[in-house]
Amino acid sequence: MSEPMIPLTIAVLTISDTRTEETDRSGQALVERLTAAGHRLADKRIVPDDVYRIRAEVSAWIADPEIQVVLTTGGTGFTGRDSTPEAVSVLLDKRIEGFGELFRQLSWQEIGSSTVQSRCLGGLANATVLFCLPGSTGACRTAWDGILAEQLDSRHRPCNFANLIIPERGQHA
Secondary structure (H helix, E strand, C coil): CCCCCCCCEEEEEEECCCCCCCCCHHHHHHHHHHHHCCCEEEEEEEECCCHHHHHHHHHHHHHCCCCCEEEEECCCCCCCCCCHHHHHHCCCCEECHHHHHHHHHHHHHHHHHHHHHCCCEEEEECCEEEEEECCCHHHHHHHHHHHHHHHCCCCCCCCCCHHHHCHHHCCCC
């Protein structure tokens, strides 16, 4: 007998100096995928690529006991004001080292050596799972379809991040 999937409550943050709700295809792609998978959208926002604005938004979400997962998109490259890793990494209790490695491996299939410029990262903070993804819609699809869909599904075996953050499972990170 198959157990039911336990939906998670997920917040999505787009980091961009230029995108608006109308032009934020990456954030919208994440919202569409997470809701199609049966998860709940807690909040979706856009902030400029500014270390302190990013950190403030993510900090508020990881302090909120209702939000179990934070997904960010944008600001993970090396150009201009890209500062998501610097903003988020200081908030993490534990890093998920393999996330960036696996993402770049999957991304290699699509964009070749350009994937080396992705500074995407994952981690745990206050029993909240965070994943910082590149700003391209394709990269968000790659991360969701290739990693996050399974790792945020409580039924995925042998392990997943959902079971670490679901309160009734008693395995807080």
